[in-house]
Amino acid sequence: MRxxxxxxxxxxxxxxxxxxxxxxxxxxLLSSVPRHEVEDCFQETFIAALRAYPRxxxxxxxxxxxxxxxxxxxxxxxxxxxxxxxxxxxxATFAEPSAQAPxxxxxxxxxxxxxxxxxxxxxxxxxxVGDLPHxxxxxxxxxxxxxxRRSLHEGLMRLRKVVPA
Amino acid sequence: MNARAMNDTRTIEEALRRxxxxxxxxxGRAARTARELSxxxxxxxxxxxxxRMGAEGxxxxxxxxxxxxxxxxxxxxxxxxxxxxxxxxxxxDSVLERLARGVSPRIVEAPAPLDPVRRELDEYFSGxxxxxxxxxxxxxxxxxxxxxxxxxxxxPYGGVQSYxxxxxxxxxxxxxxxxxxxxxxxxxxxxxxxxxxxRTGGALGGYGGGLERKRWLLELEGAIAAGR
Numbered sequence: 001m002r003x004x005x006x007x008x009x010x011x012x013x014x015x016x017x018x019x020x021x022x023x024x025x026x027x028x029l030l031s032s033v034p035r036h037e038v039e040d041c042f043q044e045t046f047i048a049a050l051r052a053y054p055r056x057x058x059x060x061x062x063x064x065x066x067x068x069x070x071x072x073x074x075x076x077x078x079x080x081x082x083x084x085x086x087x088x089x090x091x092a093t094f095a096e097p098s099a100q101a102p103x104x105x106x107x108x109x110x111x112x113x114x115x116x117x118x119x120x121x122x123x124x125x126x127x128x129v130g131d132l133p134h135x136x137x138x139x140x141x142x143x144x145x146x147x148x149r150r151s152l153h154e155g156l157m158r159l160r161k162v163v164p165a
Numbered sequence: 166m167n168a169r170a171m172n173d174t175r176t177i178e179e180a181l182r183r184x185x186x187x188x189x190x191x192x193g194r195a196a197r198t199a200r201e202l203s204x205x206x207x208x209x210x211x212x213x214x215x216x217r218m219g220a221e222g223x224x225x226x227x228x229x230x231x232x233x234x235x236x237x238x239x240x241x242x243x244x245x246x247x248x249x250x251x252x253x254x255x256x257x258d259s260v261l262e263r264l265a266r267g268v269s270p271r272i273v274e275a276p277a278p279l280d281p282v283r284r285e286l287d288e289y290f291s292g293x294x295x296x297x298x299x300x301x302x303x304x305x306x307x308x309x310x311x312x313x314x315x316x317x318x319x320x321p322y323g324g325v326q327s328y329x330x331x332x333x334x335x336x337x338x339x340x341x342x343x344x345x346x347x348x349x350x351x352x353x354x355x356x357x358x359x360x361x362x363x364r365t366g367g368a369l370g371g372y373g374g375g376l377e378r379k380r381w382l383l384e385l386e387g388a389i390a391a392g393r
């Protein structure tokens with residue numbers, strides 16, 4: 001179904017919002033939770049968004065808003081995994097099992113993103129997948145702008161060690 | 166930070182940005198394939214999710230398409246009932262935006278809640294159904310329009326009325342022109358049979374979906390002779 005971006009002071013129909021941001025949310029979750037939890041988190045993210053949707057202001061940054069929700073759902077998933085007292089998954093399981101070809105350089109990088117500590121990972125993903133400014137990253141993570149800047153920097157530093165340039 | 170570390174960080178940043186670009190950007194083929202795969206997965210997950218939002222009543226409006234002799238119609242419904250039928254040439258984005266403004270922005274593409282609508286439309290178009298048994302949601306219709314369209318709904322299959330008669334039955338002091346306007350902005354054509362309202366003397370008058378279709382519907386119902 002066709003999706004267009006129109007300049008309007010009205011909230012877009014939810015379907016258009018879903019179509020416009022599903023890719024960013026999916027990508028964010030792929031690098032934030034184990035593969036088999038991605039779809040659940042994806043559904044929960046957009047169901048929470050649907051509930052709150054009519055109360056949003058039309059000029060809100062919808063991408064920042066939905067990634068904020070996705071970030072919380074990813075944290076919830078981590079917490080409930082911990083509560084279930086199942087040993088925390090080995091970071092290696094975050095990576096997709098490479099069925100066919102060895103992962104391309106970019107994919108190796110994204111696997112490394114998945115292995116970052118939660119806050120650094122969120123900062124990195126919100127910055128580069130969500131294209132959010134530091135202020136919105138801070139709001140999404142629930143920290144100061146300065147702390148968000150620091151987490152982002154630390155994340156990049158760690159990626160530099162993991163992934164040879 | 167030394168110069169080398171700075172450079173490396175920039176390399177990482179560039180790679181991250183590349184990975185976040187839409188598919189089709191200039192990157193390695195394997196990376197693009199993985200990326201396209203995840204785009205595809207996200208699309209499929211979104212389709213399943215929208216269907217679920219509609220089926221479980223989490224969304225306020227569900228819409229889908231329905232094939233018809235006129236082409237692909239868009240049909241939309243709420244918990245109350247059918248709220249909109251749009252002809253193929255209507256711009257889908259504007260139709261959905263109007264629904265977002267007039268009913269609720271919680272709109273998703275979900276076929277299941279509209280199965281009865283599609284079934285009854287199929288039966289109607291193939292001549293197997295003379296009356297619709299669908300609940301209607303009148304949210305998009307104003308007070309006067311509602312009176313006019315309710316009177317119109319009473320015109321039986323195969324019958325016709327004049328704009329003046331409909332206006333009078335709707336208790337309108339404003340007469341047939343106002344009734345014509347209300348019929349012209351019928352948000353649920355075919356199901357609310359505004360095509361059964363003609364000019365006094367039998368001229369077709371107007372139709373939101375075009376006069377060809379009005380004639381076709383009236384011929385289908387046997388209200389006018391076929392092949393004119």
